Amino acid sequence: MAARRRGGLGEADEKEGEKFAAAILDPPSFSRGKLGDFRIERDLELLARDAASLLVPGGMMLIATNYQKWSREAFLGKVRKALQPRKFVLKSIPLPPDFPYQSGAPLWMKSVWATLQR
DSSP states (O other): OOSOOTTSOGGGGOSTTOOEEEEEEOOOSEEEETTEEEEHHHHHHHHHHHHHTTEEEEEEEEEEEOOTTSOHHHHHHHHHHHHTTSOEEEEEEOOOTTSOOOTTSOOOOEEEEEEEOO
16 A cells, blocks of 8 residues: 555555564554644544554454543444454453553543454
């Protein structure tokens, strides 16, 4: 993919045919730059889809966000939608023990391991 697309990987994916065993996606909730802006609620699906296309079979991708307006279920739904129709196994990652969840507070950190089936 030589053309830059809003929310996509841009230059990182320009080497056609290059594949990776692992990827980490931890984008900001919002960013503004010379090529436009990035909004996680709009652009996560495209970013995750682009990154997924660069994984080898059996490859793993960590996808994380601190976007507070999404519940864990909404975040996982966005990830599932982005990774279709490819076959991924998703494993949600709980908050680390040193950052305990306080009942009633928004769940600030959401993350998932996505493994591309062989």
